[in-house]
Amino acid sequence: xxxxxxxxxxxxxxxxxxxxxxxxxxxxxxxxxxxxxxxxxxxxxxxxxxxxxxxxxxxxxxxxxxxxxxxxxxxxxxxxxxxxxxxxxxxxxxxxxxxxxxxxxxxxxxxxxxxxxxxxxxxxxxxxxxxxxxxxxxxxxxxxxxxxxxxxxxxxxxxxxxxxxxxxxxxxxxxxxxxxxxxxxxxxxxxxxxxxxxxxxxxxxxxxxxxxxxxxxxxxxxxxxxxxxxxxxxxxxxxxxxxxxxxxxxxxxxxxxxxxxxxxxxxxxxxxxxxxxxxxxxxxxxxxxxxxxxxxxxxxxxxxxxxxxxxxxxxx
Amino acid sequence: xxxxxxxxxxxxxxxxxxxxxxxxxxxxxxxxxxxxxxxxxxxxxxxxxxxxxxxxxxxxxxxxxxxxxxxxxxxxxxxxxxxxxxxxxxxxxxxxxxxxxxxxxxxxxxxxxxxxxxxxxxxxxxxxxxxxxxxxxxxxxxxxxxxxxxxxxxxxxxxxxxxxxxxxxxxxxxxxxxxxxxxxxxxxxxxxxxxxxxxxxxxxxxxxxxxxxxxxxxxxxxxxxxxxxxxxxxxxxxxxxxxxxxxxxxxxxxxxxxxxxxxxxxxxxxxxxxxxxxxxxxxxxxxxxxxxxxxxxxxxxxxxxxxxxxxxxxxx
Numbered sequence: 046x047x048x049x050x051x052x053x054x055x056x057x058x059x060x061x062x063x064x065x066x067x068x069x070x071x072x073x074x075x076x077x078x079x080x081x082x083x084x085x086x087x088x089x090x091x092x093x094x095x096x097x098x099x100x101x102x103x104x105x106x107x108x109x110x111x112x113x114x115x116x117x118x119x120x121x122x123x124x125x126x127x128x129x130x131x132x133x134x135x136x137x138x139x140x141x142x143x144x145x146x147x148x149x150x151x152x153x154x155x156x157x158x159x160x161x162x163x164x165x166x167x168x169x170x171x172x173x174x175x176x177x178x179x180x181x182x183x184x185x186x187x188x189x190x191x192x193x194x195x196x197x198x199x200x201x202x203x204x205x206x207x208x209x210x211x212x213x214x215x216x217x218x219x220x221x222x223x224x225x226x227x228x229x230x231x232x233x234x235x236x237x238x239x240x241x242x243x244x245x246x247x248x249x250x251x252x253x254x255x256x257x258x259x260x261x262x263x264x265x266x267x268x269x270x271x272x273x274x275x276x277x278x279x280x281x282x283x284x285x286x287x288x289x290x291x292x293x294x295x296x297x298x299x300x301x302x303x304x305x306x307x308x309x310x311x312x313x314x315x316x317x318x319x320x321x322x323x324x325x326x327x328x329x330x331x332x333x334x335x336x337x338x339x340x341x342x343x344x345x346x347x348x349x350x351x352x353x354x355x356x357x358x359x360x361x
Numbered sequence: 362x363x364x365x366x367x368x369x370x371x372x373x374x375x376x377x378x379x380x381x382x383x384x385x386x387x388x389x390x391x392x393x394x395x396x397x398x399x400x401x402x403x404x405x406x407x408x409x410x411x412x413x414x415x416x417x418x419x420x421x422x423x424x425x426x427x428x429x430x431x432x433x434x435x436x437x438x439x440x441x442x443x444x445x446x447x448x449x450x451x452x453x454x455x456x457x458x459x460x461x462x463x464x465x466x467x468x469x470x471x472x473x474x475x476x477x478x479x480x481x482x483x484x485x486x487x488x489x490x491x492x493x494x495x496x497x498x499x500x501x502x503x504x505x506x507x508x509x510x511x512x513x514x515x516x517x518x519x520x521x522x523x524x525x526x527x528x529x530x531x532x533x534x535x536x537x538x539x540x541x542x543x544x545x546x547x548x549x550x551x552x553x554x555x556x557x558x559x560x561x562x563x564x565x566x567x568x569x570x571x572x573x574x575x576x577x578x579x580x581x582x583x584x585x586x587x588x589x590x591x592x593x594x595x596x597x598x599x600x601x602x603x604x605x606x607x608x609x610x611x612x613x614x615x616x617x618x619x620x621x622x623x624x625x626x627x628x629x630x631x632x633x634x635x636x637x638x639x640x641x642x643x644x645x646x647x648x649x650x651x652x653x654x655x656x657x658x659x660x661x662x663x664x665x666x667x668x669x670x671x672x673x674x675x676x677x
Binding site: 144147148150151152154155158159161162163164167168170171174176177178179181182183184185204207208209305306307309314320321322323324325328330 | 483
């Protein structure tokens with residue numbers, strides 16, 4: 046039972062999250078005018094519900110025909126956008142929390158430095174008690190390419206630059222007219238040709254699905270480092286494995302996979318050039334998610350600009 | 362034979378470096394007024410030599426009784442300061458090159474993020490094909506303590522702060538009156554009590570030898586991360602191993618050792634909480650070392666302030 050179940054006044058939001066009671070408790074002080082109901086409570090008065098808080102999915106939403114605004118607690122909009130239950134014409138917002146963005150940037154910098162400072166080789170040497178120093182280029186000599194120039198890509202670029210790396214990004218559109226953001230197919234080729242490492246932070250859309258394929262990898266510098274913190278579906282696994290086998294890709298740090306958990310028999314687990322991370326790049330806290338979520342609902346209610354609104358046609 | 366062997370005019374510097382011919386070739390354009398001789402050439406006119414360029418040692422210097430300025434090509438002054446051949450009263454300068462400082466800061470940030478983002482656990486899990494997510498604190502929640510607040514410590518602090526970590530340091534004296542620099546025995550206790558990770562970048566002196574001992578480690582937070590990029594002699598190996606065995610130290614990344622290469626039978630090689638690096642923290646280039654070295658000689662000749670002068674009484 047939600048805290049506000051007794052109150053019948055005010056606009057009604059259905060909170061379709063696991064542990065809905067906890068979330069309602071967290072959200073209630075942030076949304077004092079709002080009636081927050083869990084799915085069961087909301088089912089008793091479905092016509093009153095015009096806002097839904099969901100976790101990355103639209104499953105169950107058709108029970109609430111008058112929903113006009115959907116706030117997801119996930120950063121990625123790919124799954125919900127693809128779902129048939131998503132009500133046509135409703136506004137949809139992703140969750141973007143400051144601490145989560147910082148956490149992703151930390152992960153990107155940790156991964157880039159791990160490869161840059163040759164930790165894979167040195168850890169491998171340690172297992173053989175081998176003491177051999179390798180040539181160490183400076184960060185300033187290692188151009189990093191980021192696929193995606195949104196909140197996550199920009200925060201990662203700032204942190205990488207603070208560590209001395211030259212960074213350029215690639216995005217569908219260059220909204221900020223930033224000379225370090227390349228666009229279009231030509232921009233992608235240029236980024237792949239000139240980067241020592243590539244970090245994927247793209248949203249998953251029909252256009253970006255499978256973007257890291259044989260052609261893409263063939264355009265990279267020999268021995269390139271690949272860091273995938275976007276979605277598993279961005280990568281053609283067979284093409285990546287072939288490039289890892291041949292040494293075209295020198296190191297890969299993969300945090301996301303087409304199937305998660307990564308199946309036990311997948312070659313990524315044992316490939317000497319691959320580090321498998323269990324989808325841990327962007328840590329978050331309940332407080333941060335609640336705040337970002339409440340912001341979205343408040344913006345919708347007050348008619349002000351809703352942050353991180355998803356554009357259904359581009360899919361993120 | 363040095364390039365300037367034929368010239369008999371101008372002040373005379375002996376270049377006591379391995380590959381002296383290469384170094385003289387590199388230094389000659391940077392020190393046009395100087396006669397640069399290798400040890401053999403200089404031995405023919407020992408009384409004329411008043412400057413020596415050496416690599417971290419004073420061995421052989423007593424052949425040149427009139428040396429008044431010694432420029433080392435090493436950052437660490439500990440070995441040369443301890444040598445009986447160091448001429449009394451001569452000025453001694455360490456080499457501090459910008460790219461080397463940046464390289465050290467990169468290594469520190471790479472190591473801190475490696476521990477912070479739980480790469481040791483995740484790499485270990487990968488070997489068992491285990492998919493388990495662990496709690497991930499934010500950088501802002503992980504205070505980092507740096508032992509040493511000189512060029513290397515300051516550069517590392519700046520880069521760590523850019524990645525979101527709260528950083529404090531400890532130094533013998535707080536020359537900049539920086540509130541984040543603690544001093545004295547009380548300051549050290551405070552830093553050890555309050556840091557999630559400790560980075561050693563101290564100079565090696567009689568006072569700092571063995572500073573990372575049982576008492577020091579006992580004052581740390583349980584599970585502390587230790588990164589040693591200073592000198593192996595800063596660490597009491599037996600005390601560190603005991604703290605690693607008990608879990609008092611959660612992770613250690615060691616780049617320097619009392620004996621290098623690290624002997625094959627040393628327990629550091631195989632301890633599950635230790636990463637052994639073969640003294641690779643601060644990469645440098647010949648060009649950067651030559652420039653820094655030439656700067657020192659030029660400053661001495663022109664009577665201007667000599668950068669990175671070693672204070673014989675404090676030993677760095």
